[in-house]
Amino acid sequence: MLHKKGQSLGGLMNKQTIFSGIQPSGKLHIGNYLGALSNFVALQNSGSYNCFFCLVDYHSISEDYLPQEKKAMTLDLLANFLAAGLDPKKSSILLQSQMPEHTELAWIFNCITPVGELERMTQYKDKSQKQVKNINMGLFDYPVLMAADILAYKATLVPVGVDQKQHLELTNVIARKFNNRFGQFFEEVKPLWTNFPKVMDLKRPDKKMSKSEPNGCIFLDDSPEEIAKKLKQAVTATESGAKSAGEENLMLLLSHFGKADEISHFTQDQTTGKLKYSELKATLAKDISQYFTEFREKKEGFLAKPEYLAEVLGQGAAHARKVASQTLLEVKQKIGLL
Numbered sequence: 001m002l003h004k005k006g007q008s009l010g011g012l013m014n015k016q017t018i019f020s021g022i023q024p025s026g027k028l029h030i031g032n033y034l035g036a037l038s039n040f041v042a043l044q045n046s047g048s049y050n051c052f053f054c055l056v057d058y059h060s061i062s063e064d065y066l067p068q069e070k071k072a073m074t075l076d077l078l079a080n081f082l083a084a085g086l087d088p089k090k091s092s093i094l095l096q097s098q099m100p101e102h103t104e105l106a107w108i109f110n111c112i113t114p115v116g117e118l119e120r121m122t123q124y125k126d127k128s129q130k131q132v133k134n135i136n137m138g139l140f141d142y143p144v145l146m147a148a149d150i151l152a153y154k155a156t157l158v159p160v161g162v163d164q165k166q167h168l169e170l171t172n173v174i175a176r177k178f179n180n181r182f183g184q185f186f187e188e189v190k191p192l193w194t195n196f197p198k199v200m201d202l203k204r205p206d207k208k209m210s211k212s213e214p215n216g217c218i219f220l221d222d223s224p225e226e227i228a229k230k231l232k233q234a235v236t237a238t239e240s241g242a243k244s245a246g247e248e249n250l251m252l253l254l255s256h257f258g259k260a261d262e263i264s265h266f267t268q269d270q271t272t273g274k275l276k277y278s279e280l281k282a283t284l285a286k287d288i289s290q291y292f293t294e295f296r297e298k299k300e301g302f303l304a305k306p307e308y309l310a311e312v313l314g315q316g317a318a319h320a321r322k323v324a325s326q327t328l329l330e331v332k333q334k335i336g337l338l
């Protein structure tokens, strides 16, 4: 048993519920870590919330993907969660496709969601342009499933990036429509914006760091050699000699991964115009590699134990189901099915 009596998962009653999800659709990078994962861990460890963290594999199949890669991506994401410090004794860690309650609730929500609301979603429009040959219903309905993920647990706090703002607003539209039609049931959902600034691509510092540009992107399981190589090639110079976006990005990374004396050293060099990029890059390479040494070891350990990973998801699902199935029962009563 992973969940022991008396531990925080037991105290569901008086704490606010947090729900968030990440798609298993490729490797995580340091931007994902600083923006999402490390925040999840901090929220979990605060002890102030009931936390649900979901691997949203159903969402991920609405985008082009290779079936033979999906399961490995899911386990990789789970190993990232655990290595970063999410703890199945403190949080419910669940796999969306093991939770039929989410898709059931999504169907019910489909029947109260105006098509026009979904047609406005900018992420749908962007993604449609990226996969013109695969504009499927799942892509269109994606935000409704997201609303169901959240509301199945009556979560009120959702840590996400600002790119999810429109989706969360839609969650509240759906919640209100449900309440108006069937009687007060769901509460307003609030975003918890991640406060870490955007990490930019090392090669093109005007763009957000992204796994689709691996050379400008430091992945969580990059080796120290890879990290050093990518940083060495990071773009820093500007024609005018003014502070460049690349320099700002490296300083941002230093502010998180660097030691206090390094931060003050390089900040001072920056103000006196003596900043040596090669020195900054070498320092960062050392710091980022060190920061993730334990992470890499732990992650390897988890990936070597697939039966443990399956157990974590099984326990997470069992716990989540207690909450979600109750919501579904009440929803079905309210809408007149039971």
Ligand code: TRP
Pocket (backbone or CB within 6 Å): 019, 020, 021, 022, 023, 056, 059, 145, 146, 149, 150, 158, 159, 160, 164, 167
């Ligand atoms: N749409 C989110 C993203 O791409 C992932 C997600 C799915 C999610 N369901 C969720 C996030 C529920 C928060 C809550 O980032």
